[in-house]
C-alpha cells in the first residue's frame with residue numbers, strides 16, 4: 001500500500017537480492033548463481049519472504065518504507081512480470097511512501113529499450129547501471145558480458161524510458177591501468193553529465209578467481225600509492241565538474257540525486273534484506289513480543305565492561321540470510337525465516353559502526369553521543385589532522401562533528417584501525 005508520511009513511524013529500507021548472473025565476473029564476491037531455471041522458484045520464494053518480513057514488523061505498519069533497492073546479482077535478468085510480482089508484493093504488505101526511491105541495478109547487455117520502459121511503468125524510478133568502463137580492453141579484462149556500445153544503448157534507452165535519476169558504476173585501479181585509460185573513462189562519463197556516478201577501485205577479494213590469479217603471480221595489483229593517486233584525482237576531477245563527493249565512492253550532481261537507500265545504510269537506519277545472502281539491520285529492536293520474533297531476549301551488553309559507562313541493553317540486531325539458494329528455498333517452503341544467523345550488536349560494535357560509516361560520508365561523525373574515551377581520541381586525531389585529514393570547519397568542530405577531507409579518505413582504514421585499537 002502507498003501511504004503518506006507520518007512522524008510517528010521510522011523509515012525503513014528494503015533490499016531485495018536477485019542472485020542471478022549470466023556469467024560470474026572474476027573479481028566479484030557477491031552471491032549469485034548462473035542457473036536461470038531457478039528464477040521462477042526464487043521469485044515465489046522472495047515474495048513469501050517479503051510477506052514474512054512484513055509480519056515481523058507488525059504487518060509492515062510500524063515502519064514506512066522510503067526506499068526499495070533491487071540489487072544483485074543482476075536484477076535485470078528478471079522478466080518484467082517477475083519484477084512486477086515482487087514489487088506488487090512489497091506494496092501489498094508494506095506501507096510505502098508515495099515518493100519512495102525504487103532503484104534497480106541493470107547491466108548493459110541484459111536490457112533493451114522496451115524492458116527499460118516497462119520497468120519505469122512499474123514504478124522503478126532510479127537506475128544504477130553496471131557499466132564498469134567504456135574501454136573494451138578493461139571490459140575484456142573484467143570479463144564483462146557487455147560492450148562499450150551496449151553501455152550507451154542502455155543509457156539512451158533509460159533516458160527515453162523517462163529515467164532522470166540514474167547513474168553509472170565505474171571501476172578503476174585495475175592492474176597496470178594507466179592514468180590515461182582512467183582519464184578517458186572519466187572524460188566519457190563527464191561528457192554524459194549523468195546525475196550520479198559510483199567509482200570503485202578494483203579490490204582482490206579472497207575466494208575470487210582474480211585473487212587466485214594474483215596469488216599465483218599472474219598479475220600484480222595496483223600498488224597503494226597509486227591507488228591513492230587515482231582516488232584523489234577522481235575526486236578532484238569530478239568535484240571540479242560539479243559533482244559532490246558525498247561518500248568514498250559516490251558522486252552526485254545535486255542532493256536530490258544522492259542514493260537515499262545507501263545514505264540510509266550509512267546513517268544506520270533500519271533495513272530488511274530479502275533473498276539469499278541478504279542482510280537485515282534493525283536498530284533498537286526491543287525485548288518482548290517483537291524482539292522475540294527476532295530471537296532477541298536480553299541483550300548481553302558485551303563490551304559494556306570494556307568501556308564503563310555504556311549501558312548494555314537490547315541493541316541493534318543484524319541478521320543474514322542463508323547464502324545457499326536451495327537451502328533458502330527449502331526454509332521458505334516450510335514457512336520459516338531463511339536466516340542463517342543473527343547477532344545483537346554490543347554498544348562497542350554499535351559505536352564502531354557508527355564511526356566507520358559516518359567517516360565514509362560528507363556527513364561525518366557526531367562524537368557528542370560517543371563514549372568519552374572515544375570522543376577524546378577523535379578530538380586528538382582531528383586536532384592532529386586538522387585541515388589535512390579532517391575538514392577545518394569551525395562550526396563542525398564546535399559541534400564535535402568530524403568529517404574527513406579527500407586526503408583523509410585515503411587514510412580511512414588507518415584512522416578506523418587506530419580507533420579500533422583504542423576500543424578493543
Ligand code: SF4
Pocket residue numbers: 020021022023024025028029030032072073074107130
Ligand atoms: S554481474 Fe555483477 S553481481 Fe554478477 S558476477 Fe558480475 S559483478 Fe558480480
